[in-house]
Amino acid sequence: MDEIKKRGCEKMKYLKQYWLEILMITPLFVYILGFTVMPVFTNLKNSFIDQRYGRRYDILTSKISDIKYDIKNSQNQEEITEYEKELAIAQNELDNLKKSDYSGFTFENYKKLFQTRDFRKGVFNTIAITLTGLLIQFIIAMSIALLLTNEFKGKGFFRTIVLTPLGIPTIVSATIMTYIFDISGYLNVLFYKLGLISEITPNWGQGGWLSIFMVVFADTWKVLPLMVLLFIAGLESIPKSVHEACSIDGSKSWYKFFTIILPLMKPHITIALILRAIDAFRIFELPLILAGTATTPVISTFTYMEYDRQNYNLSAASGTILTIIILIFVFSYLYVVEREKGEEKA
Amino acid sequence: MNKNLKKILLGLSLIFISSIIIYPIFLMFRISVSNPSDIFKPFTEKSLFFNSDGLTMEHWKNVYNSGLLLPALIKSLLVATFVTLIAVIVAAPAAYVIARIGNKKIKYLFIVSLFISRVFPEVAIALPISVRFLSWNLIDTNLGLILAHLIRVLPYVGWILVGTFEAIPKSLEEASFVDGAGRVKTLINIIFPLSLPGVSVAAMLVWLESWNEFTYALYLTVTENTLPLQTYYYINRGGIFNSAAYATIITVPVIIMTFVMQRYIKSGMLSGGVK
Numbered sequence: 123m124d125e126i127k128k129r130g131c132e133k134m135k136y137l138k139q140y141w142l143e144i145l146m147i148t149p150l151f152v153y154i155l156g157f158t159v160m161p162v163f164t165n166l167k168n169s170f171i172d173q174r175y176g177r178r179y180d181i182l183t184s185k186i187s188d189i190k191y192d193i194k195n196s197q198n199q200e201e202i203t204e205y206e207k208e209l210a211i212a213q214n215e216l217d218n219l220k221k222s223d224y225s226g227f228t229f230e231n232y233k234k235l236f237q238t239r240d241f242r243k244g245v246f247n248t249i250a251i252t253l254t255g256l257l258i259q260f261i262i263a264m265s266i267a268l269l270l271t272n273e274f275k276g277k278g279f280f281r282t283i284v285l286t287p288l289g290i291p292t293i294v295s296a297t298i299m300t301y302i303f304d305i306s307g308y309l310n311v312l313f314y315k316l317g318l319i320s321e322i323t324p325n326w327g328q329g330g331w332l333s334i335f336m337v338v339f340a341d342t343w344k345v346l347p348l349m350v351l352l353f354i355a356g357l358e359s360i361p362k363s364v365h366e367a368c369s370i371d372g373s374k375s376w377y378k379f380f381t382i383i384l385p386l387m388k389p390h391i392t393i394a395l396i397l398r399a400i401d402a403f404r405i406f407e408l409p410l411i412l413a414g415t416a417t418t419p420v421i422s423t424f425t426y427m428e429y430d431r432q433n434y435n436l437s438a439a440s441g442t443i444l445t446i447i448i449l450i451f452v453f454s455y456l457y458v459v460e461r462e463k464g465e466e467k468a
Numbered sequence: 469m470n471k472n473l474k475k476i477l478l479g480l481s482l483i484f485i486s487s488i489i490i491y492p493i494f495l496m497f498r499i500s501v502s503n504p505s506d507i508f509k510p511f512t513e514k515s516l517f518f519n520s521d522g523l524t525m526e527h528w529k530n531v532y533n534s535g536l537l538l539p540a541l542i543k544s545l546l547v548a549t550f551v552t553l554i555a556v557i558v559a560a561p562a563a564y565v566i567a568r569i570g571n572k573k574i575k576y577l578f579i580v581s582l583f584i585s586r587v588f589p590e591v592a593i594a595l596p597i598s599v600r601f602l603s604w605n606l607i608d609t610n611l612g613l614i615l616a617h618l619i620r621v622l623p624y625v626g627w628i629l630v631g632t633f634e635a636i637p638k639s640l641e642e643a644s645f646v647d648g649a650g651r652v653k654t655l656i657n658i659i660f661p662l663s664l665p666g667v668s669v670a671a672m673l674v675w676l677e678s679w680n681e682f683t684y685a686l687y688l689t690v691t692e693n694t695l696p697l698q699t700y701y702y703i704n705r706g707g708i709f710n711s712a713a714y715a716t717i718i719t720v721p722v723i724i725m726t727f728v729m730q731r732y733i734k735s736g737m738l739s740g741g742v743k
Contacts, residue, residue: 441592
């Protein structure tokens with residue numbers, strides 16, 4: 123008994139000492155809990171509800187609440203009895219629905235997802251965009267970062283130019299890319315002027331690898347500055363003495379890059395690539411605006427399209443799959459960061 | 469000879485990279501002031517840089533006179549401003565507390581939870597949110613959009629500000645306690661002024677994020693468009709000149725703010741990672 127009292131006392135003391143801190147931190151985490159964590163779980167729950175049940179349920183419940191609202195605001199007694207009849211019917215329907223075969227836990231949505239051609243295509247496209255994007259962005263960003271380690275005239279100006287797309291909103295970059303990748307757009311004009319194509323022009327929006335390339339190009343243009351910044355930070359973290367030792371040895375710069383700089387930058391590269399992979403998997407505006415969902419769906423635009431068609435439960439299932447993939451990336455990222463920290467200490 | 473060759477190669481690659489980066493922005497502006505006769509030429513006759521038929525302000529006038537620009541502009545401005553205010557008020561105190569937690573593991577847990585709530589895919593969160601907001605009558609309202617943008621923005625500000633507050637030495641607070649100031653007084657008189665530069669950079673980043681936001685706006689809007697949605701609307705209808713003008717309008721404050729902030733931005737801030 124005393125023990126409990128003592129513990130309670132300690133709790134009170136804790137509260138008294140830290141009341142201000144608790145007051146300061148609570149709003150943020152309550153918001154995150156209510157508006158981020160809860161929706162994610164609602165989504166998970168909805169993904170296990172049959173589509174036929176889910177839609178009917180939504181319609182009936184909104185109908186019932188409408189009728190209840192009408193009853194409340196109606197003065198006419200006759201009208202009210204009329205409404206109550208309707209209410210009873212709707213209520214009855216809802217009860218029947220709850221007893222039907224569709225109600226309850228089901229894997230139907232997930233089964234349906236993997237039978238849907240657009241979703242399978244979406245998964246393929248998402249992975250393709252992520253992998254090719256990561257590879258291209260890594261090579262270009264690393265080259266620019268290496269360029270920027272040299273001293274040359276106008277370096278500051280060049281740096282500013284490279285960083286420009288950082289601020290350009292994704293919606294704006296998507297808009298511009300529609301002008302460039304249009305069938306008579308400016309990329310095809312450039313190809314024509316260079317003599318690479320004649321009258322027959324490649325249609326970038328037709329789907330397949332052409333569209334994947336288009337999305338990757340648009341994405342690369344937008345995220346390159348960030349990658350360059352991360353790689354510059356990585357290059358700067360390599361001690362100067364390493365560079366000097368290499369130049370005394372007289373080793374070739376390519377050799378130096380692959381045997382010394384790259385291994386030393388591995389932690390920076392891993393972190394940058396995983397962060398990029400997280401963003402690339404969530405990619406939404408660019409494929410939606412540039413390629414459309416008909417030819418080139420990705421997981422997120424597929425999720426949106428199913429929402430737009432009011433297939434909420436199917437959309438929830440697809441959203442849940444995306445969430446799980448992202449979480450896998452996040453935890454591998456945390457694992458890598460932790461391991462690096464451990465190595466630094468050791 | 470070899471050295472000269474290297475110099476030329478370097479110069480060429482610099483020009484090549486710069487032009488790929490700059491050309492799209494130039495193109496956007498150019499289309500918004502071009503005559504249709506220039507843009508709709510058969511593609512064999514199109515020019516990459518020059519307009520043979522001169523420039524025009526016609527599209528800008530159209531955009532202004534359509535009556536759609538002002539409501540969208542006002543909605544975007546209002547939402548971004550309120551999101552910024554609320555985000556800073558809610559996240560700054562929490563970030564301060566997290567920055568001062570002595571126990572490393574608990575602190576790490578808080579920071580990781582901010583990070584994770586930032587990277588959840590929007591399409592997964594927006595669906596339940598839009599269903600919920602429909603029953604709360606928040607679709608198509610400023611309040612609904614503000615609440616949705618806070619979902620994205622709050623963990624982000626919190627995460628940036630933890631770094632800001634960590635940079636303020638604890639000894640300053642202790643000195644203030646010794647002088648007999650209370651905790652609330654210390655917060656207001658010592659911590660708040662010192663964190664102001666960091667808080668303003670965070671506020672600008674948040675403002676931009678809300679200004680540019682597209683996904684939640686798409687889920688939560690039926691008729692009352694924001695600027696990004698209005699752009700999307702014109703892209704879908706093939707309104708190339710209108711979309712170019714709108715895209716330019718969205719970009720202007722972004723470029724101004726980016727140049728103001730460039731000195732203060734660190735790579736870690738934007739990537740949203742845990743370090």
